[in-house]
Amino acid sequence: MHLTLHTDYAMRLLMFLGLNPERRCTIEEIAQHYRVSRNHLMKVALTLTQTGFVDSLRGRNGGLKLGKPPAGIGIGAVVRATEDNLDLVECFDAKTNTCPVAPACLLKQPFAEAVHAFLAVLDRYTLADMLANPKILNSMRRLLDLRE
Amino acid sequence: MHLTLHTDYAMRLLMFLGLNPERRCTIEEIAQHYRVSRNHLMKVALTLTQTGFVDSLRGRNGGLKLGKPPAGIGIGAVVRATEDNLDLVECFDAKTNTCPVAPACLLKQPFAEAVHAFLAVLDRYTLADMLANPKILNSMRRLLDLRE
DNA sequence: AATAAGATGCATATTAAATACTGATTATTT
DNA sequence: AAATAATCAGTATTTAATATGCATCTTATT
Numbered sequence: 001m002h003l004t005l006h007t008d009y010a011m012r013l014l015m016f017l018g019l020n021p022e023r024r025c026t027i028e029e030i031a032q033h034y035r036v037s038r039n040h041l042m043k044v045a046l047t048l049t050q051t052g053f054v055d056s057l058r059g060r061n062g063g064l065k066l067g068k069p070p071a072g073i074g075i076g077a078v079v080r081a082t083e084d085n086l087d088l089v090e091c092f093d094a095k096t097n098t099c100p101v102a103p104a105c106l107l108k109q110p111f112a113e114a115v116h117a118f119l120a121v122l123d124r125y126t127l128a129d130m131l132a133n134p135k136i137l138n139s140m141r142r143l144l145d146l147r148e
Numbered sequence: 149m150h151l152t153l154h155t156d157y158a159m160r161l162l163m164f165l166g167l168n169p170e171r172r173c174t175i176e177e178i179a180q181h182y183r184v185s186r187n188h189l190m191k192v193a194l195t196l197t198q199t200g201f202v203d204s205l206r207g208r209n210g211g212l213k214l215g216k217p218p219a220g221i222g223i224g225a226v227v228r229a230t231e232d233n234l235d236l237v238e239c240f241d242a243k244t245n246t247c248p249v250a251p252a253c254l255l256k257q258p259f260a261e262a263v264h265a266f267l268a269v270l271d272r273y274t275l276a277d278m279l280a281n282p283k284i285l286n287s288m289r290r291l292l293d294l295r296e
Numbered sequence: 297a298a299t300a301a302g303a304t305g306c307a308t309a310t311t312a313a314a315t316a317c318t319g320a321t322t323a324t325t326t
Numbered sequence: 327a328a329a330t331a332a333t334c335a336g337t338a339t340t341t342a343a344t345a346t347g348c349a350t351c352t353t354a355t356t
Contacts, residue, residue: 058331061323062323105163105278110270120265153345174301208355310343
């Protein structure tokens, strides 16, 4: 059980923007900072833009900034937006299910409840919580300096 | 985010054994019942045998039966045994992590907590709960009859 | 001895995810 | 107006994880 890199990158991107609130950051620079595929990050940025977590501006001097204040960006909401398949087991999706016992099976309930609990925990945290530690800002700055 | 078929099949296998407590069932017949790969199910059976959830006997008249009473088989424990990679994000595993911010990042904590909550819910259920609905027995019997 | 079952290891196929590529669109600067 | 720098969009390719298949070995019963 794991989340996709899509979600992982989404969180990193949001953290980067949260640590640089005074300006627009380009996808290019964020990708370089994390040493991550620029193309993939671009799709992540698109998802986040379409869901309103990020505000994008095209053209020269364009780039990304947060679409909401960090305290308004819930981790659970981001995961729900970026992780498109939260169906834990085959039988969660009637379309693809092949298990003949599914209609009478009692397994779905606890799994659904477990996913709910999982997201409920993430809903208690926001991007602001992720930025609370001053060490992270220093660490990111240092890494940026090293690279340049 | 999803569990592997390995876990899915493990639960189905345990339910089948739980519904047929009076005899040993062969992997072959369970695979046929769910219309599932016999080879894959065999590996699932091995995992469950090695972790004690299932008791296996080789040779003629051999087969599988539950290794413990249904009320002693927790869903959370089964998931932990069959799902080998519960590392939600890359940085959970220091060996494979590539994110340069990981040491200072605050993201790990909420995700770890969320997985914990997820498993805690499953720990509240046992195989006995899954077998509580008489409809499932009927449904399985009917499907078995149809097939033969 | 023959047979029927699980155990084991290796090989292959399938699928989802990640990445790369190409071109289009938009805005700014000169 | 032209050049440039950025995001947006769609498609194709690569890669890795998962699932499946196959061959052989071991064990127990008849």
